[in-house]
Amino acid sequence: MSQKHASRRSTSISRIAEIRRQDLIEAAINCIAKVGYGDVTVQTICHAAGVSRGLIGHYFKGKDELLLEAVRQVTTELGNATKLAAQDAGDNPTAKLHALIDASFSPPGFTAEKVAVWTALASNAHWSPELALLYKELWRDYRYAVAHLVERAAQESTREVNPERVALTFSTLIEGLWIGWLADPESVTREAAKEACRDYLDAVLRS
Amino acid sequence: MSQKHASRRSTSISRIAEIRRQDLIEAAINCIAKVGYGDVTVQTICHAAGVSRGLIGHYFKGKDELLLEAVRQVTTELGNATKLAAQDAGDNPTAKLHALIDASFSPPGFTAEKVAVWTALASNAHWSPELALLYKELWRDYRYAVAHLVERAAQESTREVNPERVALTFSTLIEGLWIGWLADPESVTREAAKEACRDYLDAVLRS
Amino acid sequence: MSQKHASRRSTSISRIAEIRRQDLIEAAINCIAKVGYGDVTVQTICHAAGVSRGLIGHYFKGKDELLLEAVRQVTTELGNATKLAAQDAGDNPTAKLHALIDASFSPPGFTAEKVAVWTALASNAHWSPELALLYKELWRDYRYAVAHLVERAAQESTREVNPERVALTFSTLIEGLWIGWLADPESVTREAAKEACRDYLDAVLRS
Amino acid sequence: MSQKHASRRSTSISRIAEIRRQDLIEAAINCIAKVGYGDVTVQTICHAAGVSRGLIGHYFKGKDELLLEAVRQVTTELGNATKLAAQDAGDNPTAKLHALIDASFSPPGFTAEKVAVWTALASNAHWSPELALLYKELWRDYRYAVAHLVERAAQESTREVNPERVALTFSTLIEGLWIGWLADPESVTREAAKEACRDYLDAVLRS
DNA sequence: AATGAATGAGTCTTCATTCAT
DNA sequence: AATGAATGAAGACTCATTCAT
Numbered sequence A, B, C, D: 001m002s003q004k005h006a007s008r009r010s011t012s013i014s015r016i017a018e019i020r021r022q023d024l025i026e027a028a029i030n031c032i033a034k035v036g037y038g039d040v041t042v043q044t045i046c047h048a049a050g051v052s053r054g055l056i057g058h059y060f061k062g063k064d065e066l067l068l069e070a071v072r073q074v075t076t077e078l079g080n081a082t083k084l085a086a087q088d089a090g091d092n093p094t095a096k097l098h099a100l101i102d103a104s105f106s107p108p109g110f111t112a113e114k115v116a117v118w119t120a121l122a123s124n125a126h127w128s129p130e131l132a133l134l135y136k137e138l139w140r141d142y143r144y145a146v147a148h149l150v151e152r153a154a155q156e157s158t159r160e161v162n163p164e165r166v167a168l169t170f171s172t173l174i175e176g177l178w179i180g181w182l183a184d185p186e187s188v189t190r191e192a193a194k195e196a197c198r199d200y201l202d203a204v205l206r207s
Numbered sequence E: 001a002a003t004g005a006a007t008g009a010g011t012c013t014t015c016a017t018t019c020a021t
Numbered sequence F: 001a002a003t004g005a006a007t008g009a010a011g012a013c014t015c016a017t018t019c020a021t
Helices: A002-035 A042-049 A053-059 A063-088 A093-104 A112-127 A129-155 A163-183 A190-205 B002-035 B042-049 B053-059 B063-088 B093-104 B112-127 B129-155 B163-183 B190-205 C002-035 C042-049 C053-059 C063-088 C093-104 C112-127 C129-155 C163-183 C190-205 D002-035 D042-049 D053-059 D063-088 D093-104 D112-127 D129-156 D163-183 D190-205
Strands: none
Touching: A002 A042, A002 A053, A002 A063, A002 A112, A042 A053, A042 A063, A053 A063, A063 A093, A063 A112, A063 A129, A093 A129, A093 A163, A093 A190, A112 A129, A112 A163, A112 B112, A112 B163, A129 A163, A129 A190, A129 B163, A163 A190, A163 B112, A163 B129, A163 B163, A163 B190, A190 B163, A190 B190, B002 B042, B002 B053, B002 B063, B002 B112, B042 B053, B042 B063, B053 B063, B063 B093, B063 B112, B063 B129, B093 B129, B093 B163, B093 B190, B112 B129, B112 B163, B129 B163, B129 B190, B163 B190, C002 C042, C002 C053, C002 C063, C002 C112, C042 C053, C042 C063, C053 C063, C063 C093, C063 C112, C063 C129, C093 C129, C093 C163, C093 C190, C112 C129, C112 C163, C112 D112, C112 D163, C129 C163, C129 C190, C129 D163, C163 C190, C163 D112, C163 D129, C163 D163, C163 D190, C190 D163, C190 D190, D002 D042, D002 D053, D002 D063, D002 D112, D042 D053, D042 D063, D053 D063, D063 D093, D063 D112, D063 D129, D093 D129, D093 D163, D093 D190, D112 D129, D112 D163, D129 D163, D129 D190, D163 D190
16 A cells, blocks of 8 residues: 555656656747747746746756757657658558658648757757767668668669669658748748659659 | 059958958858857857957947858859859750759858858748848749759650749759758768759659 | 745745845945946946846846836935925924925935935936936926925915926925035035025025 | 248147047037937047047047046036126126026027036036046136125125025026936926026025 | 746957057 | 057846755
8 A cells, every 4th residue: 555655656756757847848849949949048948838947957957958858859759750651551662652751741740840840950960969869860760761662662663763862862852841841931832842752752763 | 643542542441341351251151160050159250260359340230240141141152153053064954954963062062161051041041030031032043043944954855844843842952962961971972962963853854 | 824834935035036126226226326327337236236247137127127226216215205204394384395405415315325316317317218207207296296385385475486486496406406415515515405495495485 | 931831730730630629529519418428439429520430549548538628618618608698797796697597598508518518527526536626616616706796796685695605506506407407308498497596596685 | 846046157249449551 | 640440348138057945
């Protein structure tokens, strides 16, 4: 009984802690999207999270760690949404690739917040070892999977393709469209982005 | 004689002013590339330019104006390099497009400094009206020209292409490769970037 | 019990905030008196208050707001001292006017700090909308009350007086004596100031 | 001949110098009136004078000296205007005193610029030895003269007056009205100021 | 666990002054 | 004589972090 109590209390405590962490992370994500990665402040985040300024120190080493965590979470969610979309697309590799395109420019993977955070990740990786590492690993895995799909899809085609290069182009195009959409949403609408990706894929894979 | 003297003196004075402005702009560009757009400080820039901190106020309204000017200069130089490359490529539209690709990933258009500044421009446009305006105008003009080239190039092909969409994809791919190269130079080498662009162009334009 | 605790804590917290605000305001007042309104710095004030420079931002929007608050407090205290003196003087309007004179050149209404701050108020109102507004309202109310007293006092006299004009002269004379005392204390002693005011009042009100 | 030339040249040079000094002094006066004593900058003054920033060093030790010179000039002009008015008023001491009142609130003695500068003088004397000295001497002489006039005027009256005290009150009232007019021109019009002074004088001197 | 008071380093900006031309 | 380029000190303000409660 007392054990149960203790464990229950500890669970509830850590649960609260986890909730607070999550609150702060989400607040950080929203703030990045709202004011830009470079203009996010601890005060901004804590205000958005509805907690006091000092609380950040209880759950994170500092502002940088919180921001890194926020980026990590966004990228994880993006990855999950992508994987899920691919899984739901059945066995056909071409269909899977098209599902990736769809998922890349549709919620929940594609949202203003996620794109803003991703843009922050991509554009700051060069000066931040942590972000750089995260960035490289994410694309490496993604490109590996895409290359595999392209390879399979290309077998149906008579054309000769370089799967790695196509994967690089494909992923870069998606990232470019994200960043372009953020900077100038009028020129890069979601539909236009999808069509651009589809066009590319069709051109590369058609016989 | 005295007129000549006066004019000579006034010229040399304004020349000094122009030189200092240029020094500061170049220092700003180098600083952006060195420490990142968000971490550039007045001190950093002035130290890089070899002048005192207060001098920035003599030639610019403030830090923001200097940074904007730096971005403007880089984009102008990039645009010039691009136009020059296209001009030198002769009349063939396809050749011109390939020249654009080459120029986009070769000095002097393509340098670490320029890519860093462009990345700053693209990733901050969403939160800065000035940068947003600059960004939109640059790509609008670029895409207009590329679309025209694509249209002409496509006439030789039997395929049906949407010049505007191709121009969007083309420009986005280049920008994505720039940003990707900055974030992870190992994955996106210059050659790989060029080949990715060429691949795309060939795939789209081939009959 | 827990409510009492909570309320006590919240009280003590807000009390600290109020104390700090008051500390800073008083330090500001002392600094104005010590170095002059134009030479007061944030550093000066915070040093005088025994706190760090950054603290000013916690309790005030900035230096200007703190200075305005300091002026406001001094004028309020001056007004209170004046009203209290008038109240204590009984019903006789002439006695009340003489009480005003006494209070105007005796502590706690009349101190070096208060006079310095008032001088700052009067001499800067022309270029500061906030100070101008404060200044006008203070004198308007004061003159209104004095005019009323003069009117009543004049009924005992056979002379004809213009209460508003007397009130203006009276208040201006007091202010002039304050400023004159600050600039040259040897020429305008407290006693001389009082006698000057009494002289004026007697001359105007005597039959 | 050559001597004449040299002397003429030196004269014309020093005349230019004198003109420049005067330009700067007048510009300083205008700036004090325009932006306030505390907000005057070297740049402001030199711009108003139509000369370059560095020129101030050629004619004055620094900003402080120029400002002091500006104050000195204004007070001199004020004194001259006052003396002239008294002289023009004939021999009657009462008439002279009324002439002083008139001159105190009429151009050229009374202008916005002069009042602004005088207010700066009075309100800063406490923290500036130079201004304090100037201030004291000016009023000392003025009060001495006024006391003399009051003494003579009082001989016509049956009342007993303290000339020094009246002179103090008189001068303080004028100063107070100047400062009050600057701070709140609506409450202290020129006419009201004159009438206040006349009222006081009449009340004190009437039998 | 949570607050917010407090700090102090860091940033931009202003400005009087100096000096080479 | 005059300019304006250049400096560097000093100012106000922001902000991440620490810590007592």
